[in-house]
């Protein structure tokens with residue numbers, strides 16, 4: 448089981464995420480993570496995360512969409528304190544979260 452917990456799932460390789468903007472450019476240095484409670488960036492937003500968050504607080508298990516601005520990848524975990532299944536959120540990408548990733552993120556960190 449430990450190898451499953453530590454496995455990183457690439458959202459764009461398992462087809463759970465619809466890539467909304469293939470032209471998104473990863474030209475901004477640094478970068479931040481945005482999350483929203485509903486698909487397509489709608490609903491409540493948690494914007495401009497720039498550091499490690501061991502818990503998303505009131506946003507735990509709510510995110511249904513993400514956007515990574517800039518040129519730095521991010522990780523998101525289904526458990527608090529960077530536990531559970533880890534997902535890779537690629538720099539410059541955005542998309543809806545599907546399957547086990549939807550309404551399941553509880554901690555995030557730059558990769």
Ligand SMILES: [Ca+2]
Nearest residue numbers: 484509510511
């Ligand atoms: Ca949601």
